[in-house]
Amino acid sequence: MSPSAESIVRDYYDALRNGEPLVPYFRDDASTVKFGISESLFGSDEIARALAEQTETTDSWTVSSRHLVVSERDEFATMADDVTMAWTDTTSGDRHRFDSRWSGTLVRSGTDEDAPDWQFAVLHVSAPHDL
Numbered sequence: 001m002s003p004s005a006e007s008i009v010r011d012y013y014d015a016l017r018n019g020e021p022l023v024p025y026f027r028d029d030a031s032t033v034k035f036g037i038s039e040s041l042f043g044s045d046e047i048a049r050a051l052a053e054q055t056e057t058t059d060s061w062t063v064s065s066r067h068l069v070v071s072e073r074d075e076f077a078t079m080a081d082d083v084t085m086a087w088t089d090t091t092s093g094d095r096h097r098f099d100s101r102w103s104g105t106l107v108r109s110g111t112d113e114d115a116p117d118w119q120f121a122v123l124h125v126s127a128p129h130d131l
Contacts, residue, residue: 005077006070
């Protein structure tokens with residue numbers, strides 16, 4: 001049995017904490033999108049460049065999931081979570097912390113043996129602000 005979409009999301013959190021490559025968790029396609037707290041990335045090439053820079057310039061990640069919900073269908077899954085995340089900027093030494101909201105769509109990865117069974121087609125991370 002292949003891993004569930006939920007287990008892939010949890011693996012992604014672990015990879016982020018451990019400084020492991022994150023690119024394999026994203027679909028290799030021009031339509032893949034990742035919205036971060038301060039960025040909008042369109043296409044797998046742009047996402048790969050940004051993730052490589054993130055890995056090079058950050059350290060000591062914490063990712064605390066508070067309410068992960070995943071709904072899995074045949075070929076796609078949706079996810080949402082409230083996440084506290086923090087990291088250290090290795091160039092400045094500054095520590096950043098955010099209570100954030102994550103949502104995304106995952107699709108089955110296809111035939112690439114090196115890719116997880118599910119990959120993000122869309123991932124949206126935002127920091128809530130009171131109005």
